[in-house]
Amino acid sequence: TPGRVYLVGAGPGDPELLTRKAERVLREADVILHDRLVSPEILALAGPGPERIYAGKQCGDHHVPQGRTEELLIRYARQGLTVVRLKGGDPFIFGRGGEEQDALRAAGIPCEVVPGVTAALGCAAATGIPLTHRDHSRSVLFLTGHDREGRSPDDWAALTKADRTLVVYMGLGPLAGFCDGLRRHGLPDDWPVAVIAEGTTSKQQVVRGTLRDIADRAARAGLPSPALTLIGRVVDAADDTTLAATAAGTAVLTE
Amino acid sequence: TPGRVYLVGAGPGDPELLTRKAERVLREADVILHDRLVSPEILALAGPGPERIYAGKQCGDHHVPQGRTEELLIRYARQGLTVVRLKGGDPFIFGRGGEEQDALRAAGIPCEVVPGVTAALGCAAATGIPLTHRDHSRSVLFLTGHDREGRSPDDWAALTKADRTLVVYMGLGPLAGFCDGLRRHGLPDDWPVAVIAEGTTSKQQVVRGTLRDIADRAARAGLPSPALTLIGRVVDAADDTTLAATAAGTAVLTE
Structure with missing residues (x-):
C-alpha cells in the first residue's frame, strides 16, 4: 500500500507560527522535502527521526526542477513512506501546492494539505x-x-x-x-x-x-x-x- | 505598569490549526476574551488558569458592542493582566483587529498581534x-x-x-x-x-x-x-x- 503525502505550510518564518498540526505531521514523517524558505529552526521541530531532503528553488533559479520534486514525492510514497512536502507560508498561496496535488492525484497517491500562515x-x-x-x-x-x-x-x-x-x-x-x-x-x-x-x-x-x-x-x-x-x-x-x-x-x- | 494585550488568531476551526504561538499565549493569559467562532475545544487549549469572557458577535447581531470589547481589553490591561483577545481566523482579515489595535494604541496599552490561518x-x-x-x-x-x-x-x-x-x-x-x-x-x-x-x-x-x-x-x-x-x-x-x-x-x- 502506498504511503501518504502531506503538503504542509511552514508559515512565514517564526518557528512559533507553524500550526500545531504541521508540527505533529513533521514529527510523524519518514521523509521531509523542504524548500529554501524553511529554516533550520523549523526543521528541528521534526525531531531526529525524519530524513531531510532539500527540494527548493532559489529566487527563480530552480535548483531542483518542479517535476523532479513531484517525482521524489511519488517515489517515496510508493515505498510506503509518510512524506511531508514542507513549504514556506501556505501551500496554496503562490506555493505550487496545486501543481503537486495534481501530480499526486494523477499518480493515485493519497494527499492531505495542511495550511499555513502565509x-x-x-x-x-x-x-x-x-x-x-x-x-x-x-x-x-x-x-x-x-x-x-x-x-x-x-x-x-x-x-x-x-x-x-x-x-x-x-x-x-x-x-x-x-x-x-x-x-x-x-x-x-x-x-x-x-x-x-x-x-x-x-x-x-x-x-x-x-x-x-x-x-x-x-x-x-x-x-x-x-x-x-x-x-x-x-x-x-x-x-x-x-x-x-x-x-x-x-x-x-x-x- | 499596564499589562499587555495579544490579538490572537484562532484559525479556521480545527484546534490543530492554531499556531504554536497562539497556544503558548493562551496558556500564559490571565483572561481571554473570545468570540463566537472560537470553539470550546480551542478554549480548552488554554488550560484551567485563564478566565474566559465571551465578547463575540453573532451574524451581524452585535451581542457585545465593539466599543465595549475595547473597553474591557483596556480595563483588564490596566489592572496589569495579560489579556488575550481570541478571534476566529486571523485578526487582520475581516476580524476588527485593526480597530482594536487603534483603541489600544490610543490608550497606551502594549499590544502584540499573533496571526492565524484565515x-x-x-x-x-x-x-x-x-x-x-x-x-x-x-x-x-x-x-x-x-x-x-x-x-x-x-x-x-x-x-x-x-x-x-x-x-x-x-x-x-x-x-x-x-x-x-x-x-x-x-x-x-x-x-x-x-x-x-x-x-x-x-x-x-x-x-x-x-x-x-x-x-x-x-x-x-x-x-x-x-x-x-x-x-x-x-x-x-x-x-x-x-x-x-x-x-x-x-x-x-x-x-
Whole structure:
C-alpha cells in the first residue's frame, strides 16, 4: 500500500507560527522535502527521526526542477513512506501546492494539505499593518509582480482601488516598475507602501515609503529577496513607533 | 505598569490549526476574551488558569458592542493582566483587529498581534482547492459580500477576471445577489463555485455548483452561516472525490 503525502505550510518564518498540526505531521514523517524558505529552526521541530531532503528553488533559479520534486514525492510514497512536502507560508498561496496535488492525484497517491500562515498574514501581524480595516480597506488582493511568462498585471484598475490593500509576493527587482504602473494608473505618488524582508523572524527588516520612493529606499536598505510588499492606506494605520520596533526584530507595537 | 494585550488568531476551526504561538499565549493569559467562532475545544487549549469572557458577535447581531470589547481589553490591561483577545481566523482579515489595535494604541496599552490561518486558507486546504495555481489563477481577492453600510462591491470588473480567485467572507443571504452581479458583469453562468461551512472541523459541509445554481444548492443543503465562498477556475482543480470526502468531514483528498 502506498504511503501518504502531506503538503504542509511552514508559515512565514517564526518557528512559533507553524500550526500545531504541521508540527505533529513533521514529527510523524519518514521523509521531509523542504524548500529554501524553511529554516533550520523549523526543521528541528521534526525531531531526529525524519530524513531531510532539500527540494527548493532559489529566487527563480530552480535548483531542483518542479517535476523532479513531484517525482521524489511519488517515489517515496510508493515505498510506503509518510512524506511531508514542507513549504514556506501556505501551500496554496503562490506555493505550487496545486501543481503537486495534481501530480499526486494523477499518480493515485493519497494527499492531505495542511495550511499555513502565509507571509501576508505574518508580516501584517509583525508590523501592525491591518490588511483590512473598516475605515481604510474593504478587500485584499494577493498577487505576484509578474506571472510565469514575466508579464505585468493586465488589469491595473483592480490594483488602484483606494479601499483595497495590495499584497505583492515578489523580489525587489520588479518593485520600481510595479509602483510606476500603479502611479500611471491613478494612485497618488505619496500612496503608502511597506516592504518587509524575513518577516516575523529575528532578522525582519521593514522599509516604509511611498509609491514614488519605496524602490529607492528598499534598494538603499539592501533588503534581501524574497520580500513582501504591502500597499494601501492601511500601511499608515501602523504608526512609526510600531515600524521602528518591528524593524529591530520585535513584533511589539506600542512601546 | 499596564499589562499587555495579544490579538490572537484562532484559525479556521480545527484546534490543530492554531499556531504554536497562539497556544503558548493562551496558556500564559490571565483572561481571554473570545468570540463566537472560537470553539470550546480551542478554549480548552488554554488550560484551567485563564478566565474566559465571551465578547463575540453573532451574524451581524452585535451581542457585545465593539466599543465595549475595547473597553474591557483596556480595563483588564490596566489592572496589569495579560489579556488575550481570541478571534476566529486571523485578526487582520475581516476580524476588527485593526480597530482594536487603534483603541489600544490610543490608550497606551502594549499590544502584540499573533496571526492565524484565515478561513480562506483553512477551507482551501480542507477541500483541495488551490487558491492560486499557475494554470488557473494568478491572484486571489479576499472580500466581503457587502461593506459596513451594506453596499455591494462597486468594481465588478476586478471581480470578474478569469484568472483571479475570489474568496468571499459572507453569510448565505447575499450569495444569490452576489453571484447574479458576477454574471451580469461577464462571468459565465457555469463558472465554478464552492461554499464551505464549518470548514476544517468535523462538521464541515461543502456545496459545489456554478454561479447560476450555487445559491439554490446552498439553501437546499441548509448550510449554516457564516460560510466561505470560493469562486474561480481553481474550484474545478479539486475533483469530485475530493469534495465528497471532505463533505464527510475528512480532509483527505484522493482516496
